[in-house]
Amino acid sequence: xxxxxxxxxxxxxxxxxxxxxxxxxxxxxxxxxxxxxxxxxxxxxxxxxxxxxxxxxxxxxxxxxxxxxxxxxxxxxxxxxxxxxxxxxxxxxxxxxxxxxxxxxxxxxxxxxxxxxxxxxxxxxxxxxxxxxxxxxxxxxxxxxxxxxxxxxxxxxxxxxxxxxxxxxxxxxxxxxxxxxxxxxxxxxxxxxxxxxxxxxxxxxxxxxxxxxxxxxxxxxxxxxxxxxxxxxxxxxxxxxxxxxxxxxxxxxxxxxxxxxxxxxxxxxxxxxxxxxxxxxxxxxxxxxxxxxxxxxxxxxxxxxxxxxxxxxxxxxxxxxxxxx
Amino acid sequence: xxxxxxxxxxxxxxxxxxxxxxxxxxxxxxxxxxxxxxxxxxxxxxxxxxxxxxxxxxxxxxxxxxxxxxxxxxxxxxxxxxxxxxxxxxxxxxxxxxxxxxxxxxxxxxxxxxxxxxxxxxxxxxxxxxxxxxxxxxxxxxxxxxxxxxxxxxxxxxxxxxxxxxxxxxxxxxxxxxxxxxxxxxxxxxxxxxxxxxxxxxxxxxxxxxxxxxxxxxxxxxxxxxxxxxxxxxxxxxxxxxxxxxxxxxxxxxxxxxxxxxxxxxxxxxxxxxxxxxxxxxxxxxxxxxxxxxxxxxxxxxxxxxxxxxxxxxxxxxxxxxxxxxxxxxxxxxxxxxxxxxxxxxxxxxxxxxxxxxxxxxxxxxxxxxxxxxxxxxxxxxxxxxxxxxxxxxxxxxxxxxxxxxxxxxxxxxxxxxxxxxxxxxxxxxxxxxxxxxxxxxxxxxxxxxxxxxxxxxxxx
Numbered sequence: 001x002x003x004x005x006x007x008x009x010x011x012x013x014x015x016x017x018x019x020x021x022x023x024x025x026x027x028x029x030x031x032x033x034x035x036x037x038x039x040x041x042x043x044x045x046x047x048x049x050x051x052x053x054x055x056x057x058x059x060x061x062x063x064x065x066x067x068x069x070x071x072x073x074x075x076x077x078x079x080x081x082x083x084x085x086x087x088x089x090x091x092x093x094x095x096x097x098x099x100x101x102x103x104x105x106x107x108x109x110x111x112x113x114x115x116x117x118x119x120x121x122x123x124x125x126x127x128x129x130x131x132x133x134x135x136x137x138x139x140x141x142x143x144x145x146x147x148x149x150x151x152x153x154x155x156x157x158x159x160x161x162x163x164x165x166x167x168x169x170x171x172x173x174x175x176x177x178x179x180x181x182x183x184x185x186x187x188x189x190x191x192x193x194x195x196x197x198x199x200x201x202x203x204x205x206x207x208x209x210x211x212x213x214x215x216x217x218x219x220x221x222x223x224x225x226x227x228x229x230x231x232x233x234x235x236x237x238x239x240x241x242x243x244x245x246x247x248x249x250x251x252x253x254x255x256x257x258x259x260x261x262x263x264x265x266x267x268x269x270x271x272x273x274x275x276x277x278x279x280x281x282x283x284x285x286x287x288x289x290x291x292x293x294x295x296x297x298x299x300x301x302x303x304x305x306x307x308x309x310x311x312x313x314x315x316x317x318x319x320x321x322x323x324x325x
Numbered sequence: 326x327x328x329x330x331x332x333x334x335x336x337x338x339x340x341x342x343x344x345x346x347x348x349x350x351x352x353x354x355x356x357x358x359x360x361x362x363x364x365x366x367x368x369x370x371x372x373x374x375x376x377x378x379x380x381x382x383x384x385x386x387x388x389x390x391x392x393x394x395x396x397x398x399x400x401x402x403x404x405x406x407x408x409x410x411x412x413x414x415x416x417x418x419x420x421x422x423x424x425x426x427x428x429x430x431x432x433x434x435x436x437x438x439x440x441x442x443x444x445x446x447x448x449x450x451x452x453x454x455x456x457x458x459x460x461x462x463x464x465x466x467x468x469x470x471x472x473x474x475x476x477x478x479x480x481x482x483x484x485x486x487x488x489x490x491x492x493x494x495x496x497x498x499x500x501x502x503x504x505x506x507x508x509x510x511x512x513x514x515x516x517x518x519x520x521x522x523x524x525x526x527x528x529x530x531x532x533x534x535x536x537x538x539x540x541x542x543x544x545x546x547x548x549x550x551x552x553x554x555x556x557x558x559x560x561x562x563x564x565x566x567x568x569x570x571x572x573x574x575x576x577x578x579x580x581x582x583x584x585x586x587x588x589x590x591x592x593x594x595x596x597x598x599x600x601x602x603x604x605x606x607x608x609x610x611x612x613x614x615x616x617x618x619x620x621x622x623x624x625x626x627x628x629x630x631x632x633x634x635x636x637x638x639x640x641x642x643x644x645x646x647x648x649x650x651x652x653x654x655x656x657x658x659x660x661x662x663x664x665x666x667x668x669x670x671x672x673x674x675x676x677x678x679x680x681x682x683x684x685x686x687x688x689x690x691x692x693x694x695x696x697x698x699x700x701x702x703x704x705x706x707x708x709x710x711x712x713x714x715x716x717x718x719x720x721x722x723x724x725x726x727x728x729x730x731x732x733x734x735x736x737x738x739x740x741x742x743x744x745x746x747x748x749x750x751x752x753x754x755x756x757x758x759x760x761x762x763x764x765x766x767x768x769x770x771x772x773x774x775x776x777x778x779x780x781x782x783x784x785x786x
Contacts, residue, residue: 018605026621035628152774156711156767158718160738161759168745266612266723285616286724288624293617300610308608 001316008312012305016089019301023294024085033060033080036290058097058291060084084294093295097287102295106277112182113264113276116192120199121261125254127200128207129243135208136215137238147208154205163271166198180273195272199265211250218246248318255314256307263300330399334410336641338568338648339393345571346390369779373521378772380525384533385765388414388560389567395637410637414564418557420541424459426552432753433475433543435466461542475539482534489530490523547753549740555754559761561732566765569648569717569727570710574659577652578702585660586690586698589667599664603657611654612723618650619725640728647720647727651713659705663698670694700780707773711766718762734758 027036037054038046055061062080087094093102135147171179177194218224219242227237264278273279277296284292356362370376392414415422429438436454445451456466464470497519536556539545546555588599606614626632626639633639670676671694679689720726721735722742729736741754778784 014601015605015608018601019609022605022609023617026617035624038628152770153767156770157763158715158734158738158759158766160718160722161763164738164742164745164755168750172745172750260610263610267719281613281616282723285620288620290620293613293620297609297613297617300613301608304608304610 001313005309005313008309012309015305016298016301019298020085020088023297024081027290027294028060028080028084033058036060088295088298093298094291096284096292097289102292105280105292106295106299109264109275109277109280110262111276112274113269113278114262115188116195116199116268116272116274116276117261117264119192119196120203121254121257123196124200124203124207125250128204128211129247129250131204131208132211132215133238133243136212136219136242137234139216139219148212151205151208154202155209156205159202159267162198162202163267166194167271170194180271182272182274191272191274195268195274199268210253211246214249215242215246218242221245251318252311252314255311256304258310259303259306260300262303263296331396334395334397336393336395336638337645338572338641339395341572341576341645342389342393342564342568345575346386348575365779367517369775371516371518372775373518374771375775376518376522377525378768378775380522380529381764381768382772384529385563385567385768386571389564391417392561392564409635414560418540418560421554421557424544424554426457426459426544426548427455428548428552429550429751430457430544430548430552432545432547433471434547435460435468435471438547438751457544460544463542471543474542478538478542479531479535482531482538485534486527486531490527493526494523546757549737549754550744555737555757558732558737558754559734559757562734562737562758562761563765565644565727565731565733566714566717566762568644569651570714570765570769573648573651573655573713574706574709576648577656577659581656581660581663582695582698582702585663586667586694588660589664590671590686590690590694592668596664599660603660606654607657609654612720614654615650615720616723616725618653619647619720622646622650636730640731643728644731651716655709655713659701662701662705666698666701667694670697700782704773704777704780707769707776711769711773714762714766714769718758734762 033055034051037051037060041050041054052061060080062083065079065081084094091103093106096102096105131147135144138144167179170176171194177190181191182188183191223245224237224241227241228234232240262277263281264274264276266278266282268274269276269278270282280292281296283289284296356366370379392412394413395410396412396416397409398411427437430436431438434457436456440452440454443451443453443455460466461471461474464474536545540554540556544554544556546559548554549558584599584602588596622643626643630639633642676689676693679693684692717726717733718735718738721733722739726735727733737754737758741751741758744751744754
């Protein structure tokens with residue numbers, strides 16, 4: 001097991017290097033530091049001196065891959081690629097345009113993101129599985145077809161609608177919860193109720209459809225027929241056999257999402273004014289802060305790869321038939 | 326548009342959507358020729374929901390098509406109110422562009438939404454709701470007559486709709502009885518839900534006729550902050566939505582097909598490289614990759630403003646880029662599916678036999694593998710459509726979507742979002758955008774479900 005994990009981690013290295021090359025190509029080769037300086041400084045009449053000083057401030061005044069002016073190992077290491085791209089591997093993200101350390105910003109903002117994403121994920125998972133099981137119990141009935149119709153409708157409405165409608169109804173009209181904001185600890189709960197509720201509701205459509213199809217596939221298998229033949233009630237068949245076996249594909253399917261919960265949700269956080277990583281990213285995008293966007297791209301890829309490894313491990317853990325090799 | 330010079334202009338996205346149209350026509354002809362495919366698609370349309378959905382989708386697609394024939398209007402002549410570039414849809418809805426107001430007004434309103442300060446004849450300050458400039462002229466803006474006027478216009482639209490439907494059913498009947506007389510009618514043909522189709526067609530035609538007729542005298546869906554008609558904006562947004570939903574998968578199809586098939590067929594190091602490529606691309610969070618690419622593109626475009634002739638051309642280029650960028654992030658899923666399916670197909674005996682006969686890899690792929698992958702491609706096309714339309718709204722909200730000057734549902738929502746804080750609320754702009762989007766996405770989802778169910782050999786029937 002340990003050897004397997006180490007091997008998978010080593011496989012992750014070329015992928016992360018690939019991610020780095022892509023972001024590097026996007027940010028430094030397609031869009032050269034000169035272009036960045038011009039876009040940031042705005043006016044067309046920027047002088048070469050202004051561009052040079054902007055590049056110096058940001059440490060972008062180095063050659064791309066090979067520095068002719070340096071000596072020894074510095075020929076390679078004193079370049080943009082090593083300084084700006086490979087440095088990410090040490091999780092040193094440098095400074096944002098406003099002069100703050102990106103790493104410490106990310107660490108601070110991770111927790112509000114998690115405070116929304118984690119409850120949304122858990123409550124959503126439980127709700128979806130419960131509804132899916134219920135309609136599998138009544139499969140083929142009118143209830144089933146109505147629920148599936150509603151599920152498609154929920155899926156077809158833009159997520160922005162749920163947020164805006166939720167804020168108007170629960171905050172503006174009925175004053176049940178504050179419209180936006182965030183606080184640490186217990187007081188924060190009143191700010192979290194609405195975003196979590198909306199997040200869960202918006203996910204019901206796709207979730208229920210997916211889990212229902214998993215359970216329906218399970219229910220046609222031989223062991224279920226045997227269980228019924230033994231005289232088990234439908235409820236016992238569902239909860240004792242189908243749920244347990246259906247959980248395997250569900251769990252292995254959702255494990256990949258868990259690490260990315262840290263990244264937060266762009267839209268939710270910006271609408272509800274939550275100081276998490278999602279709104280951090282959105283602010284960076286809108287103010288064109290390339291340093292932060294680059295850091296978030298790298299972080300997102302790392303978390304995704306961790307998710308993939310966790311998926312593989314969870315396969316062996318829950319299903320002894322799968323052997324890691 | 327009398328007396329103005331109009332020269333046709335072909336924007337890149339115009340060409341692409343018409344190419345897509347031609348591809349669809351070719352595809353439909355292929356289906357009609359092949360009895361097996363014909364039967365499959367008949368079974369798609371045998372469901373009532375998919376019949377309704379396809380009619381709605383065709384309606385949206387047609388609006389997008391007529392909005393994709395552009396003319397350059399020589400703006401030196403009179404009315405400066407015009408945009409430089411107009412489409413056929415703009416010409417049809419010219420009155421909506423000309424009838425703009427000063428600011429917000431509610432649907433069917435005769436007055437502005439908020440009061441303004443004016444000086445009356447005695448020089449005193451007064452708070453009044455100014456009347457709108459371009460509504461209900463023919464009934465002298467009498468509020469008591471509005472309901473009656475609307476009803477009578479809808480009644481006329483109803484008569485018109487009946488006429489159109491009778492005309493269509495006569496043509497339909499002619500072809501039906503002709504095929505009956507020639508004895509070519511398939512037995513299963515009767516099983517198509519024509520009743521549902523006619524009811525849907527009736528509703529669509531009635532709504533369009535009523536809206537069109539009413540739009541001359543009222544702002545049916547109100548006006549926005551700068552007094553533009555919301556109905557016009559919603560209709561113009563259809564093109565953006567359909568383009569993003571329909572073309573994104575198409576532009577990346579060649580790449581996904583070539584890479585997916587070669588990975589699955591040649592295996593070995595080719596497979597390794599291709600798998601590495603899409604795993605790497607896939608591991609970057611989609612929104613962030615799109616955001617990063619769009620930011621870079623924006624920066625390039627602002628540094629090279631001289632590349633583009635007009636704002637429309639720039640907006641169009643940006644839409645094209647967005648389609649490619651969205652495609653870049655979404656081809657990986659299809660590529661993986663195609664690879665897996667190719668791996669499976671190339672194990673089957675007939676492919677082994679073809680290899681034993683000495684067929685070259687290219688002709689094996691063309692004759693034996695490619696045709697067996699078409700259902701995956703079609704399913705991916707229809708499944709991705711709705712997600713992409715929804716994604717456009719979110720991306721425009723984040724600020725990395727289409728150009729802010731381009732009409733799109735995302736931009737409408739983004740502009741109207743701030744008005745939610747107003748008391749009383751300005752709701753019509755938001756609601757129109759959401760409803761127009763919802764109808765399209767719901768139709769696409771329902772249709773995709775049915776297509777997937779019919780075309781996927783693994784689904785249980």
